[in-house]
Amino acid sequence: MSVVSTVKKGRVFSGARPTGRQHLGNYLGAIKNYVALQDEYDCVYCIVDLHALTTMETTENLRQNTYEMALDWLAAGIRPQESIMMIQSHILEVTELHVILSMVTPQGKLTDLPTFKEKVRQQPHNVNYGLVGYPVLMAADIVLYKSNAVPVGVDQQPHLEFTREVVRSFNYRFKTNVLIEPEMKATEFPKVLCIDGVQKMSKSLNNHIELAATPEETQQRVMQMVTDPARMRRTDPGNPDVCNVFTLHKYFSSAEEVAHINIECRRAGIGCVDCKKILAKNLNAHLSDFRERRAKLDKTPDMVWDILHDGASRAKVIAKATMAEVHAAIGLP
Ligand code: TRP
16 A cells, blocks of 8 residues: 555544543544545644653553553544554654654744643643643644645644644744645634533543444433423423534434424423434434444554554654655754
């Protein structure tokens, strides 16, 4: 399999921290898009285990979480012969490029980033140096593979802007054009997605629905979902526009069902319980092939690790070539 495709539009790179089994939020916000982009781009998808260390209290689940996430990506349709799927720490070059890019990064720019300030609020007891450099490592991820486009959620916009700036600083400082400024491909992301109807779906808040859950677990979680809070009694009319069950219907139910619920909810023709039952049924139908593929892959864990190692060796070819150019541009002896 050749590393560089000549027919595709360019290279896409994206990374995600190894959070283990993926949930519906990950699927709609990232994975679905990763899969679709393979048709048009040369894709590199990276499990960013080093980034994970910036916030992790313990590493005991790191390996298992990496494996579970890889399983989800593969079962969802990442094609490992065509795309590169790998683990960040398998490519040493990324850490070298991190160091080099840090030399053209004003420290104040990093500590001013809203994403950094947010982390300081979240973990005041652990404001580590790696956290400050998080965007530099992310920039290194992206530019090491000469990526043209980066699909990420809008929360990552400051990091993408930073990446573009650091590329310009590097190229200007060393009078070169070896690094490429990537474009951000913002992914649409339904805002309210969790069971409590308030926060973003997230594993740490345990308000999520895992792709790999059993049909029964899925049903149970869906039945717990908070709907339009104004709809206290069965006879109260609801507003689907503010209901996160309806948001999910838009992704997983047929156009007819969506239209039907949209009308019936507003005139209390359908109750929340029935509405959720339909969603659970459709979700389970939608995920059934995925779950079958995942269970099959899970029977051969060695093959999954081989895929990740093979991805790393193909990524290394690109990484080495970029680093040779970077060394030459800087004039490292
Ligand atoms: N910061 C990203 C996130 O939390 C993860 C990430 C690391 C990433 N490196 C990347 C995303 C490179 C895109 C490209 O979602």
